[in-house]
Amino acid sequence: MSVIRLPSKSVKGLSFSIAELILIRSWAEANALRMVVRLDHGSETEEYEEVLALHLGASDLCRWIMWRNAETVFLQPLIGPTHRYDSVAGAFEALAEKTRCPLTDIKSACRPA
Numbered sequence: 323m324s325v326i327r328l329p330s331k332s333v334k335g336l337s338f339s340i341a342e343l344i345l346i347r348s349w350a351e352a353n354a355l356r357m358v359v360r361l362d363h364g365s366e367t368e369e370y371e372e373v374l375a376l377h378l379g380a381s382d383l384c385r386w387i388m389w390r391n392a393e394t395v396f397l398q399p400l401i402g403p404t405h406r407y408d409s410v411a412g413a414f415e416a417l418a419e420k421t422r423c424p425l426t427d428i429k430s431a432c433r434p435a
Contacts, residue, residue: 333362335389335396337372339411342410346388350376388413 338346343359350357358375375384388397388410397413398404407413 335371335373336409338390343374344409345432346374354379356380358384360387375410386417407427 324351345356349377351356353429356377360373360375360378362373372389374388376388377383378385383400386399388395390410395407395410395413395431396404397407397417405413405416407416
């Protein structure tokens with residue numbers, strides 16, 4: 323009996339710390355977003371230990387996904403390139419700046435720059 327080898331998945335990213343998860347959840351709730359934790363998210367060849375999906379309200383489509391490695395926090399919009407930040411707070415500051423809204427007022431009325 324022969325064994326078929328599947329391509330091994332390379333695990334990318336790390337889990338967020340509890341403090342980061344609390345910060346992200348609080349920020350999401352304050353901005354009318356819903357945070358969903360996706361464990362072992364990925365494709366046939368890549369796997370992320372943990373990805374956070376940020377949904378606008380009850381929408382099934384996520385607006386952004388966020389993941390991290392040891393040095394960087396990655397934020398990717400539904401459509402568009404992935405951006406890198408030094409911290410979760412840095413990602414939120416950049417997101418608020420891009421949408422031209424105060425950090426505590428990113429709602430569906432805010433439009434990208």
